[in-house]
Amino acid sequence: MQQIKGQRLHPRFSKILAAEIVELPRGAKLQARTSDVSRSGCYIDTLNAIPGGTQVLVRMSYRKEVFEATGRVIYVSPGLGMGICFMDVEPTQQNLLDRWLAETEEY
Numbered sequence: 752m753q754q755i756k757g758q759r760l761h762p763r764f765s766k767i768l769a770a771e772i773v774e775l776p777r778g779a780k781l782q783a784r785t786s787d788v789s790r791s792g793c794y795i796d797t798l799n800a801i802p803g804g805t806q807v808l809v810r811m812s813y814r815k816e817v818f819e820a821t822g823r824v825i826y827v828s829p830g831l832g833m834g835i836c837f838m839d840v841e842p843t844q845q846n847l848l849d850r851w852l853a854e855t856e857e858y
Contacts, residue, residue: 761790764855766813768793772835773808774801775821783832785811788855790848792822792836800824800833809835818848 766788772781772795783797793809801807801824811818820840827833840848 763787763789763794764852766851766855768811768813768851770795770812771810772797772801773810775806775808786832788848788852790837790845790852792825792834794832794834796832798830800827800829800831803827803833806838807835809837813851816847818844818851820844 764787766785768785768788770783770785770793772783773779774781781797781799781801783795785793786796787794788811793811803824803826805824807822807824809818809820809822820837822835822837825834825836
């Protein structure tokens with residue numbers, strides 16, 4: 752399925768999760784939180800965003816479970832946060848994320 756400019760492939764859900772973003776390959780870590788999440792990415796609230804195009808490792812925590820995937824920073828809102836698109840998600844991790852999203856209302 753191809754994304755049409757301005758349209759999302761998956762609905763977004765308002766979900767605040769603890770997040771750790773690791774800049775690859777440098778290894779610099781950023782502790783933050785999500786403000787919305789979808790099957791294909793998330794928005795991270797942070798004053799110190801990682802530059803657009805940077806590859807990252809995303810770890811999100813919810814109820815003592817941890818979702819982990821690689822991704823790429825696709826846009827930055829200076830002083831507010833950054834949008835990350837998941838690039839490589841293992842099937843077990845996708846199932847975990849899908850379960851979390853099923854508990855949350857779409858907006």
